[in-house]
Amino acid sequence: MDVIGQFPLFYFPDYGSAWMMGITGTIHILASHTSVGAAMLFAFLARKAYKENRTDYYPYMKKYGMFLLIFSYVIGSITGPGIWYTATAASPRGISALIHNFVWVWATEWVFFVYEVIGVFILVYFINKIDKKTHLQLTYTFALASVGTLALIIGIISFMMWPGTEAYYTTGSASDAFFGVNTFPHMFLRIGFMIMMSGVIGLLISSSMRKDNAELSYELSKKMGYISLFGGFVTLLSFIWYMGTLPQNAHAVFAFSKDAIIQNRIVLTVAFSLYFALAVFKPKMIHPAMATAMIFVILIGGLWSGEKLRESMRKPYVAGQYMYSNQIISRDVAGKGIKNELPIIAEKGLLALNPFVPKRLKVITTDNKLEAGKLLAKMACSNCHSLEKTGVFRPMKDRLVGMDKEGIKAILYTIGDGGMSYMPALKLPEAEYDAIAEYFASLKY
Template sequence: MNYPVWDVPFLGSGWVVGIMAIIHIFLSHFAVGGGLFLPVMEAHARKHGDEAMLRWLRKHARFFLIVTGVAGAGTGVGIWVVIALANPQGVGHLIHGFVLGWATEWIVFIAEMACITVYYYGWDRLTPERHLKVGWLYAICSWLTLAVINGIITFMLTPGKGWAESHWMWDGFFNPTYAPSLIMRTLVMWALAGVYAFWTAATIEDLDLKERVLQVSARWVLPAYVLLPLLGGWYFLNIPPVSREVLQVGMAGAAAGNFSMATRVTMLTVMSTATIGVIVYFGPFRNARAFTRGMAGAVAVVALLATGASEWAREVARKPYVIRNVMYSNGVRVEQVEAFQREGYLPNSVWAREYAGLKGDTALARGEALYRGQCVACHTWDGYRSMQKFMAPRNLDSARNMVRMLRSRDPRENIYAKFMPPLAATEAEGEQLAAYLYQRAHPGPAAVARK
């Protein structure tokens, strides 16, 4: 714990990561699906001698190159920036654990960008046969980027028993959710390729061409949304039981029995995918000539909601870890908790100790350092997961009892044990944290908190 804390007011660092990740995933998934869409559509058009479709496809390839090469790559860099700020410990573990995987992904990505560049700019310079081969090579490279990154992403939720025993990269890479996630994401990417094609095809003036393009594009979308619920069930059965509980009941509803964010997110994913299926069937597939750019935009927005909801549900399922059974969401490793509770958090955290020292090393300063080091990763003070709202009804004794409870990893003693990291601090440090939280939530009785 030698890193500063990225405190994002109201929104929280988690939401910043989430927003950037959802936008990037929406774009990158389109890149992979479009990687197959382009050569398949080109082969179809050349086989049937459809010159009009080839002209449209060339324009679509330009749009595709700009979206993936500029917006997709740019948000990819943005992902690295925000996750390094939000959880440098987790990023460091993934880099060290999957050096070969990251290197492979970056090399394949460079090849992918080279192929789409040659594909677009070589449209009139290459023979049809060679041009199509470049398209197929692009499709392979783009899918390989998914196959590689999927192993690292799924590792964070399900490292697997094999990796826990061997710590060998491949045991972690081919983990229990690797296959269902890979197939499910592949289907989503194929569907998104069709969704993006709706956007460029909706303004085609030649109604016959518009109908041909939209109907073919719809066939990319419909099968995916029929099969996705089945694959989602397969994925759900392979995640840890406690993660299934979080998604079924949710963090907020675990004690109260209410629908929580996790439950609503799952419902939103199902409803969004069903809505897309209905719109696509009765729109581009059955009534292509009347399909408009506004309708295409509506489909894209719903698809973005479905993508965001499913990604957010996956993040919620991983709580309270950033890497399950390895590292908690606040960057504290599982094996460090016992030592921190025995020896203290501040003596083992250079940053937290220095932060408290700069504030006078008072009890409240040490409590604030603990709050920033162990709570800010998931909570804000007066925004998302507000600590102000959580602490407002509590008196000082209630705050102390709550913090004391959070030190336990036993769900029978700590009702938040399945969803929040245990407080990795001594009892004395816990008292300082409780005093700081109470003092900040109730700034009036300062003398009580200073005792």
């Protein structure tokens, strides 16, 4: 019997499957980006403290380190496995593809990560307990391990967007997959944001020290303002560079909501710039409550919107521009022995080929058509869309409102054939088109 390598279906109502991973990932990214940015900041402050004999910097570094231990490494350690769990449920084939391509890259990243975790404990608890030069050298290795972790993960994440070279599909090589055209723009974009985040967190720590040492608090707040401005500038330039290295489908998605995205980025740039300028020129006005609020503004307005944009532009793919978000393989990858599944799906249909479809739904009949259509919609669409009337992320209701069965079927026919260039080409037998259309029509959006 012909089958394709599908897994049992995971569907989260109202939000869709993949967005659960996105929500968990955004929280994790805030924690992880803060830790990498802080590692670079620690190296900068430790060097300054050592060269200028500024021992008053060490209490600040210790407080910052304690914040990292509680915020970044506790929350990061919880949400990191959370990403694995949600990704494995929502996109098991996608995770399998990443592991098969990058198993040794990931193993190396874990070595760096373990060093990071050990390093932050050493940096915090050994301040004033070891000589300053040794402490400085440890901060350098901590920063290198953190940036190394970032660089390895970015290569993997960038592959999810696009290998960037046709050679990969022939060789299947990890290096051809890792060093894509958007890997380095993506890495510098992240580094810029991490530097900015280190300054934002630094402003919270420095403003909370005002009662103990007002003069030092103002000095460090001003420094954090400069650091944040620099990080924001790097982020903005890298974002422009990054956008120029994206595949055609990403630009098609970007164009779909281009005006709103640009407006959002302009508003955020102005808001962040004013806040950082305030820290530079009027550090006395930065209070812990304001600094805390700005962390949430950056989380929701900056990080969440940015991650949502990246996830949207990667669609309809989940890995390497050869695997759709719904786990279907759309092209050959000779170097990995991977075969395009679209021709056999067009011939025999998803229901017949998926080994986890119940026997009663393998063949569509008058009695089971609605149930089969619902299952097909979840299999084909739910990794990008929420299907219910109350759907939140990319809801089908926004696209099919007021349409009857024939109108919906006409849209299904055009997908991937120039009607919606950012959606995947997925040809199905007529009976499956009819079942999906009948199910969507029954919802009466």
